[in-house]
Amino acid sequence: MLESKWGLRFVALLLALFMFLSANNVFDELLYNNENVAETEVVEGIPVEILYDEESQYVSGAPEQVNVQLYGNTSNVKRLQTTRDLSVVLDLRNRNLGEYEEHFTVEGLPDNVTAEVVPETANVNIQELVTRTFExxxxxxxxxxxxxxxxxxxxxxxxxxxxxxxxxxxxxxxxxxxxxxxxxxxxxxxxxxxxxxxxxxxxxxxxxxxxxxxxxxxxxxxxRSKEVSVSYEVNGEVAEGYTLGDVALNYDTIEVFGTEEVLSGIDEVNVAVDVSGMESSTIRDVSIDVPEGVDRTEPAVLQADIEIEQDNG
The missing domain is CATH 2.170.120 (RNA Polymerase Alpha Subunit; Chain A, domain 2)
Known part of the structure; x- marks a missing residue:
């Protein structure tokens, strides 16, 4: 047949048809839509919907999520595994108060797919609803x-x-x-x-x-802070012919900040007042000798009111 022109045309037509069907996944569609082809897959973590009288009852013991084993037509099982378009229900609406072992039901399945919930049942306790307020x-x-x-x-x-x-x-x-x-x-x-x-x-x-x-x-x-007293010492000498009078700080105590360990070892801080060469009274800023480990002090700087008197003799 291949030696004839019509035979060659027929083979070429078959090859072209095969390539067309393969390129358009027609064979896959036929395979997956075959009702006789079965598939099994597990869909994990499907939420459980519990149906009961929420106004007067309280249900305990039911899991929040379950796994669902799907059986059936391959394409539908694959689709459900991807979309998770199904629901698991625990219907307790006809139950009175008490303890029960109840089966789950799966809703939203196509006709050619069945399902099994893992676990198959839940041990639930239906009690009268109690409401209280707590601090x-x-x-x-x-x-x-x-x-x-x-x-x-x-x-x-x-x-x-x-x-x-x-x-x-x-x-x-x-x-x-x-x-x-x-x-x-x-x-x-x-x-x-x-x-x-x-x-x-x-x-x-x-x-x-x-x-x-x-x-x-x-x-x-x-x-964390601590209030401590402040002391001062005078450094240097005033100018010749002058005498140092009173020195007064604007704060007797300051607040020091640091860890509990550091603060426990501090009861006093010192400042140095330098009067070298001074000839007149003045108010000047003096820095605080901050102990090691202290983060900061409040205030950060003190002022010293220094009185200088001229010798009369």
Whole structure:
């Protein structure tokens, strides 16, 4: 047949048709749309929707997320794995108070795909809803405060939150804490957003609802300081024919800033008043002899009122 002109044309037509179908993924489409071709994939972390009477009941024990094993038509399974366009439901609307082992259901599946939830069931406890108000505590560790600062105050807004849960969980509540995520060093006033958590006496986190779930925490710090006395010494001699009268500093005490260790060793600071060659009274700035380790002083500079008298003899 290949020796004839029509035979060659027929083979060329078949080759062209094959190349066209391959380029347009027609064979893949036919393969994936074959109802007899099965595929299995796992979709992880699908949120669980719990249906129950939220006005009067509280449900504990149900997981927030589950994994879903998909079986069926390859293209549909692949699509669901990518889009995650399905939902997992735990329907408790016909249940009274008590403990149950309930199966999950998967919604949003096409006809040629089935699913299995992992785990298949949840052990849930349906209790009467209890609502109480608690004061929120926010503990800021002194170890987070910089060595040159002290913790002045911690303010929370709002100061109270509403906690909702089953009676058994509510009776275990011991601590309602605003947990700060940022553990960086605190060296200035700051405002953080903190998540509220509820714990029992052993600091086990309890399965309850909290409103609001976050609070505003304002942390105020102040620099570590100490008030110490000031002494002075006179350096040099006034001009010939003059006598040094009184020397008075404008401050008897000053505030020094530093770490607790440094401040504990300081009770007094000194200043030097240089009167070399002076012939008249004046007020001049004098620097403070700052001990090692002191960050700064308040005030930073002192003034000395120096009286000079002329000799009459």
């Amino acid at each position: 929120v505590q926010a503990e800021v560790s002194e170890s987070r405060v910089g060595p040159n600062h002290t913790l002045e105050s911690v303010q929370i807004e709002p100061e109270t939150v509403t906690v909702m849960g089953g009676e058994s969980e509510m009776n275990r509540i011991q601590y309602v804490r605003a947990t700060l995520d940022d553990n960086s060093r605190i060296t200035q006033d700051r405002v953080d957003e903190a998540e509220v958590s509820v714990f029992d006496t052993q600091f086990n986190k309890l399965d309850v609802r909290i409103d609001p779930t976050n609070v505003r925490v304002e942390i105020n710090v102040e620099e």
